Amino acid sequence: MFKPDLTRSDVTPERFWLNRRQLIAGLGAGSLAAGLGARARAEDLEPNEWDEITGYNNFYEFGTGKGDPSKNAPAMETSPWTVKVDGLVDRPGDYLLDDLIGDIPTEERIYRFRCVEAWSMVIPWNGFALSRLLEKVGVQDDAKFVAFETAVLPEVMPGVRRPILDWPYREGLRLDEAMHPLTMMATGIYGRPIPNQNGAPMRLVVPWKYGFKSIKSIVRISLVEDQPFATWQDTNADEYGFYANVNPEVDHPRWSQASERVIGAGLFGGRIPTLPFNGYADQVASLYDGMDLRANF
Ligand SMILES: Nc1nc2c(c(=O)[nH]1)N[C@H]1C(S)=C(S)[C@@H](COP(=O)(O)O)O[C@H]1N2
Numbered sequence: 123m124f125k126p127d128l129t130r131s132d133v134t135p136e137r138f139w140l141n142r143r144q145l146i147a148g149l150g151a152g153s154l155a156a157g158l159g160a161r162a163r164a165e166d167l168e169p170n171e172w173d174e175i176t177g178y179n180n181f182y183e184f185g186t187g188k189g190d191p192s193k194n195a196p197a198m199e200t201s202p203w204t205v206k207v208d209g210l211v212d213r214p215g216d217y218l219l220d221d222l223i224g225d226i227p228t229e230e231r232i233y234r235f236r237c238v239e240a241w242s243m244v245i246p247w248n249g250f251a252l253s254r255l256l257e258k259v260g261v262q263d264d265a266k267f268v269a270f271e272t273a274v275l276p277e278v279m280p281g282v283r284r285p286i287l288d289w290p291y292r293e294g295l296r297l298d299e300a301m302h303p304l305t306m307m308a309t310g311i312y313g314r315p316i317p318n319q320n321g322a323p324m325r326l327v328v329p330w331k332y333g334f335k336s337i338k339s340i341v342r343i344s345l346v347e348d349q350p351f352a353t354w355q356d357t358n359a360d361e362y363g364f365y366a367n368v369n370p371e372v373d374h375p376r377w378s379q380a381s382e383r384v385i386g387a388g389l390f391g392g393r394i395p396t397l398p399f400n401g402y403a404d405q406v407a408s409l410y411d412g413m414d415l416r417a418n419f
């Protein structure tokens with residue numbers, strides 16, 4: 123069921139990707155080149171450049187501008203880092219990150235990443251299946267959902283000093299979504315430690331859901347019985363659902379979700395059609411059998 127169309131057994135060096143991008147750009151300015159770039163992205167999962175992935179971010183704790191996180195987040199101290207694990211688990215506790223995940227091997231996974239704002243990238247994450255972490259702490263039978271919280275560090279996070287969102291940023295998954303082999307905890311990008319603006323030292327990545335589900339800089343993981351609070355759903359439940367599965371057929375009330383702007387596809391912008399479940403339908407659609415995905419958006 124887990125199809126590794128996302129990893130490459132022999133990983134293309136970053137330099138080659140850059141050259142290929144330059145080659146595409148060199149075909150000539152304009153929409154033809156942009157279009158070809160976008161197509162290459164979508165079909166063979168050509169990753170975005172490091173500077174795109176780490177320079178164009180959403181991390182409202184550090185400001186709402188796309189360039190704010192890369193400017194402000196480097197001031198965050200991520201070592202030591204403590205993660206509270208609580209709720210319906212056999213081994214709750216305040217874990218030093220290394221004690222929690224230090225023995226879990228990491229792997230590279232190249233995933234499409236689709237923001238609800240209708241832009242997308244392809245990101246080569248390093249990390250591990252969230253299920254590995256959950257198995258370590260021992261999920262109890264009553265648990266139905268996993269809830270996550272981001273750090274609140276007013277000293278270094280200008281965003282949390284203002285009521286932009288109801289801090290801390292919180293997200294949640296149904297337990298079966300959390301245990302799905304595609305759901306990962308990321309600790310790196312391009313084989314380097316994950317930069318603060320991308321959610322250091324550990325962030326969630328759920329590739330078939332809109333990006334806001336992929337909560338950053340996690341300090342708390344709770345196993346719970348009831349559907350947990352989710353920041354964007356709470357902020358505007360008419361616009362952001364708990365499930366937030368990428369769905370080209372259900373538009374955001376203020377814009378279409380049928381297509382997406384590929385970051386880095388060139389000046390003229392590469393727009394590509396958005397795929398159901400962000401291209402992972404064959405692996406995850408069965409999680410939602412019998413559910414009305416329009417009502418549960
Ligand atoms: N704590 C926290 N996590 C967050 C966000 C945020 O503002 N705060 N933004 C979300 C949104 S909307 C997106 S699209 C992704 C962006 O991840 P990236 O900057 O690594 O591309 O992070 C998500 N996780």
Ligand SMILES: [Mo]
Pocket residue numbers: 180236237238239332333334
């Ligand atoms: Mo997003």
